Amino acid sequence: MADTALFDYACRLGDDSLILGQRLSEWCGHAPMLEVDLSLANVGLDLIGQATHFLKLAGEAEGKGRDEDKLAFHRDVLDFKNCLLVEQPNGDFAQTIARQFLFSNWQELLLRELCKSTNATVAAVAQKAVKEVAYHARLANEWMVRLGDGTAESRDRLVNGLDWMWRFSDELFEADAAIEPLIASGVACDARKLRPEWDVRIARVLKDATLERPKARRATVGGRKGHHSEHLGHLLTEMQFLQRAYPDAKW
Amino acid sequence: MVAAAHTTSSFKDRVLEILSHVPDPEIPCVSVIDLGIVRDVRDDAVVITPTYTGCPATLAIEADIRTALDKAGLSALKIETALTPPWSTDWISAEGREKLRAYGIAPPLRTAPQCPRCGSAHTEELSRFGSTPCKSLHRCLDCREPFDRFKCH
Numbered sequence: 001m002a003d004t005a006l007f008d009y010a011c012r013l014g015d016d017s018l019i020l021g022q023r024l025s026e027w028c029g030h031a032p033m034l035e036v037d038l039s040l041a042n043v044g045l046d047l048i049g050q051a052t053h054f055l056k057l058a059g060e061a062e063g064k065g066r067d068e069d070k071l072a073f074h075r076d077v078l079d080f081k082n083c084l085l086v087e088q089p090n091g092d093f094a095q096t097i098a099r100q101f102l103f104s105n106w107q108e109l110l111l112r113e114l115c116k117s118t119n120a121t122v123a124a125v126a127q128k129a130v131k132e133v134a135y136h137a138r139l140a141n142e143w144m145v146r147l148g149d150g151t152a153e154s155r156d157r158l159v160n161g162l163d164w165m166w167r168f169s170d171e172l173f174e175a176d177a178a179i180e181p182l183i184a185s186g187v188a189c190d191a192r193k194l195r196p197e198w199d200v201r202i203a204r205v206l207k208d209a210t211l212e213r214p215k216a217r218r219a220t221v222g223g224r225k226g227h228h229s230e231h232l233g234h235l236l237t238e239m240q241f242l243q244r245a246y247p248d249a250k251w
Numbered sequence: 252m253v254a255a256a257h258t259t260s261s262f263k264d265r266v267l268e269i270l271s272h273v274p275d276p277e278i279p280c281v282s283v284i285d286l287g288i289v290r291d292v293r294d295d296a297v298v299i300t301p302t303y304t305g306c307p308a309t310l311a312i313e314a315d316i317r318t319a320l321d322k323a324g325l326s327a328l329k330i331e332t333a334l335t336p337p338w339s340t341d342w343i344s345a346e347g348r349e350k351l352r353a354y355g356i357a358p359p360l361r362t363a364p365q366c367p368r369c370g371s372a373h374t375e376e377l378s379r380f381g382s383t384p385c386k387s388l389h390r391c392l393d394c395r396e397p398f399d400r401f402k403c404h
Contacts, residue, residue, distance in 0.1 A: 021305075035377065035378035035380070035388070038378060038380045038381065038382065039378065039379070039380035041380075042305075042380040042381075042384050043380070044305075045305035045306075045307065045384055046303065046304055046305040046384065047305065048305055049301075049303065049304035049305030049306065049309075050304050050305070053304065053334075120335070121334070123335075124334035124335045124337065125304070125334065127335070127336075127337045128301075128303075128304050128334065128337040128338070129304050131339075131404055132303065132304055132305070132384075135379060135380075138379070139379060139380070
């Protein structure tokens with residue numbers, strides 16, 4: 001029997017990881033130095049690995065025979081459930097780090113809670129991934145400090161990047177009617193409860209980076225309902241091109 | 252019961268022996284047994300577990316195990332994947348750790364890594380992300396050689 005709530009939730013988890021993984025892969029061969037190139041590619045690989053597991057689960061919950069590849073490569077933009085933060089363009093290196101900083105610190109807290117999920121697959125994937133995401137958060141936190149407390153230019157770029165990404169952070173802590181039943185049954189995490197600890201983590205890094213917390217502004221939301229920015233469509237045209245042009249191609 | 256008779260320790264030992272010759276595609280000095288990728292051998296299936304969530308070698312490892320089983324006439328054995336308990340570097344055998352060290356990769360330890368060439372513990376981390384998801388990049392401050400370390404995970 002189809003479990004539409006679980007399908008929706010697993011898509012949210014999987015799409016966050018998939019889209020950010022794809023974004024990070026755009027840095028491959030272009031990062032400021034070799035170590036950073038390797039780091040961003042590795043983070044992207046981890047995220048795509050998570051996405052594979054979560055979208056496989058989504059396909060099973062849906063029960064229509066769609067596997068993780070079908071869901072990744074043959075869904076249209078309105079069917080993607082990722083948060084708006086992860087689809088934001090890379091911009092410069094500082095903007096990429098700002099996005100990773102906000103996301104990985106949130107994702108680490110989320111996965112830590114999901115280790116206790118009553119859904120065995122969600123818990124198993126979270127237990128593996130949470131250790132990897134701790135690395136992502138450390139990488140981003142360290143670069144926040146190096147860039148923020150670095151040169152005038154690195155600081156300016158980071159302030160601008162963070163200012164852009166900040167408006168998408170409130171969406172991370174939303175919970176809506178679609179997943180309330182899953183929160184009640186212990187499958188999903190109530191993301192609203194992650195906010196206080198996230199705020200503390202963010203504040204600590206910003207202090208080390210000698211940066212101000214960006215001013216609160218009206219949150220930009222909608223990704224969980226499929227209301228995306230124009231950027232996601234462009235990302236998908238590139239990511240899905242091969243499977244759209246040559247359906248089910250294998251190599 | 253025919254099936255029960257099939258899962259004798261000698262059958263299991265035979266399969267494990269076959270799999271001990273299947274190398275990791277990224278770090279060929281160690282086998283899938285050394286790394287703790289093979290969780291169980293049953294009469295109908297080999298149970299494996301992925302190491303890193305995003306390790307691109309996962310599919311290659313499964314294909315290599317399939318090939319090895321087929322070559323040994325064990326095409327009927329399925330390959331199953333188990334996610335729990337999650338793999339960690341604690342699953343790498345003592346023999347596997349020694350093979351890594353001999354190959355020039357510092358094995359995972361909870362303490363500071365030792366240079367696999369000169370044994371010095373006087374080392375520094377160059378990059379937390381190395382050439383594969385499972386490794387980080389270090390340098391020995393005594394013999395000055397750079398080396399990979401299997402991340403403690």
